[in-house]
Amino acid sequence: MGRDASEGLQLQTPFTQTDTPSMTAQLRRILIIGLAFLAGCTAQDPPPEEAAPPPQSTLQRLDTPAARVLAVPKWVGVLKARSRTSGQWTTPYTSHQWKGDLTYFAPIEISMLEASNFGFGTAKRGFVNFSRIEQDIFQGQTYATYAARCSDSTATRTVTMEFPSDSTYKIQLPPFSSIQCKGTGTQDGTTADIMFSWYALNHFQFGSHFVFDLPAVDAPLRIHGTKHLITSDSTVLATIPDPIPYGTTPVEWDIEWDLRPEGDDLDLVLSAENYNDWLPLANIEPVVGTSLSSGAQRPGSTIRVKAEGIPKPGSTSTPKLKQVTFYLMSSNEPGIAMNAMDGSPTPDGNDLQFEKEKNELLGLEFIDIETVKSPEGDYTEVKAIVSSFDYGGYGEVVAWGVTEDGRGIVSVSEGQRDPSEPPDEPTDEPLRLPRRSLNSHIATLWKALKDSLEKSDLDDSETLGGGRGDVSKPGDGLSHYEEYRGFIINNDHTRTNPKGVDYFLSNKMGSKATPGINFFEELTNIKVHRVGDQEFESPSRVINAFYKDATHVTDQHVVLMYEVTGEKGTSNTLPGPGNPKSVSRIEIARGTPADAEGSPHLAS
Structure with a gap:
């Protein structure tokens, strides 16, 4: 470029003294411009410290807290919420009482639309525990x-x-009123299924309470917030009034969110040891010197989960993990089996829990039964232990990692696809415990063993087979999930057969009735479970009393069988033949002999 410019100048210089003044001035201007052009083309670059600063508009964009946040393409993190309400309204003649509790957890991600001064994202598939009861x-x-x-x-x-400003943000959370739960309503002795919804935290009514300060321009990039709120309809209350005004329902909210710029060099992969073979169990026997209801209970089984930082394909750097937090969302089924009282070691009643001692031995900090985290350090992987206190417990684990450069990573999980759907690559979802399909609470292992993979959790379609029974009325009154969760019978746990009909009998006659019971099983193809007096509800005789409506079809009943004084060789069903619910007792006349097959003669 310099060579071409100098040649151009030479073409402009052969003027003589006879040139006019205007030509001389023109020559001078051309010479000055040409020399400046030549200098600009041949000069060396200035040293880096003397480089010109970026345009002022760029500095201005990154010089405010909002601009820093908007400049990050995606933020990832977690959202936790707990809501609760209780109280009553009273009049001289009536009272309405209620109590409710909701816990919610979900990973969240927000993509920033810098030009629009706006962030749009999702609370991803999460987990909820929902409880409401009301009485009139x-x-x-x-x-x-x-x-x-x-x-x-x-x-x-x-x-x-x-x-709203260069230093504040306003977050709009999910509408919790869209969370629903199947329940029942009983009025004047009649029970029907109904759907419950949680209370509303309406953004349009309460949005002004969710405006918070952004991190300062010299602070780490992290958006972490908490909010405690008491609402009643469209009003925010300072405290819960006492007494509660008739027709109002104060609801408390505690909400927390934690967001960081997304880490793009690592995947945080969740897995579990012996995942394919693990089942949730409970411990029937309490700790010595306690009772099942006293709260001192050991877990029935444990499973170790691992969060491992794995470089993404094509990543140019592999930052280490600075800290990993495990979040466990668990069912809290009543009791430990369908007919057994609660053996939970905490008032929360969660079926799957992080135990303090077991996880502290792994070097983790125990936050609560749902949360443990590693101390800050330098990690490639972190492990935690989940303990089971229920034979039908189920839940999900999410890990939240922070890298050494302050970025956040939400876990992906191994083993979530059905084994029949290779390849089993990590999926963008929580780790389900036990291993189970997305829409089921039943372990895939048990379904495979029972050849019931195609059955839904509420299935109750068993038949006697061989042309026996009324095929238009299938089932034994137990849902697929209830058969899986099982029963405590003679101080032992039994998972029943989802492809066979089960019958529960309280035998008051002792061993003399055993041949007849065996003959009944052979004749009808019905499995008879002999239960003890303390293994079902009295006087209702319900055998599957510890349930949630979402996994329950109907109440099933134990049949009582007595030996009574009567005509030898006769038996009676009271008040008459029917299903177990309608049969209050079976009476066998004392002295009834056994036939050649060893079974008592039966007569109606």
Whole structure:
């Protein structure tokens, strides 16, 4: 470039003294411009410290807290919420009482739309525990009860972020009122299924309470917030009034979110040891010197989960993990089996828990039964132990990692696809415990062993087979999930057969009735379970009393069999033949002989 410019100048210089003044001035201007052009083309670059600063507009964009946040393409993190309510309204003759509790957890991600000054994202598939009960009382007598309890995954929901100023943000959380739970309503002795919804935290009504300060321009890039709120309809309350005004329902909210710029060099992969073979169990025997209801209970089984940082394909750097936090969302089924009282070691009643001692031995910090985390350090992997206190417990684990450069990573999980769907690559979802399909609470291992992979959790389609029974009325009154969760029978745990009909009998006759019971099983193809007096509800005789409505089909009953004084060789079913619910007892006449097959003669 310099060579071409100098040649151009030479072409302009052969003027003589006879040139006019205007030509001389023109020559001078051309010469000055040409020399400047030549200098600009041949000069060396200035040293780096003397380089010109970026345009002022760029500095201005990154010089505010909002601009720093908007300049990050994607933020990832976790959202936790707990909501609760209780109280009553009273009049001289009536009372309405209620109590409810909801816990919610979900990973979240927000993509920033810098040009729009806006962030749009999702609360990804999460987990919720939902409990509500209400009673209406008239002159001291309860005439209506409404109840619902659920533990289940939740659908993806929208999360947004706005920036009212250069130093604040406004977060819009999911509408918790869209979380529903199947329950029952009982009025005047009639029970029907109903759907419950949680209370609303409406963004349009309460959005002004969710405006928070952004991190300063010299602070680490992290958006972490908490909010405690008491709402009643569209009003925010300072405290819960006492007494509660008739027709109002104060609801408390505690919400926390934690977001960091997404790490793009590592995957945080969750896996579990012996994942394919693990089942949730409970411990039937309490610790010596305690009772099942006293709260001192050992787990029935444990499983170790691992969060491992694995470089993404094509990543140019591999930052280490600075800290990993494990979040455990668990069912809290009543009891430990379908007919056994609660053996939970904490009032929370979670079926799957992080135990303090076991996880501290791994070097983790125990936060609560749902949360443990590693101390800050330099990690490639971190492990935690999940303990089971229920034969039908289920839940999900999410790991949240922070890298050494302050970025966040939400875990992906191994082993979530069905074994029949290779390749089993990590999927962008929580680690389900036990290993199970997305829409089931039953371990895939047990379904495979029972050849019931195609059955839903509420399936109750067993038949006697061989042309026996009324095929238009299949089932034994137990859902697929209840058969899996099982029963405590003679101080031992039994998971029943989802492809056979089960019958529960309280035999008051002792061993003399055994031949007849065996003959009944052979004749009918029905499996008879002989239960003890303390293994079912009295006087209702319900055998599957510890349930949640979402996994329950109907109450099933134990049949009582007695030896009585009567005509030898006869038996009676009271009040008459029917299903176990309608049969209060079977009476066998004392002295009834056995036939050649060893079974008593039976007569109606």
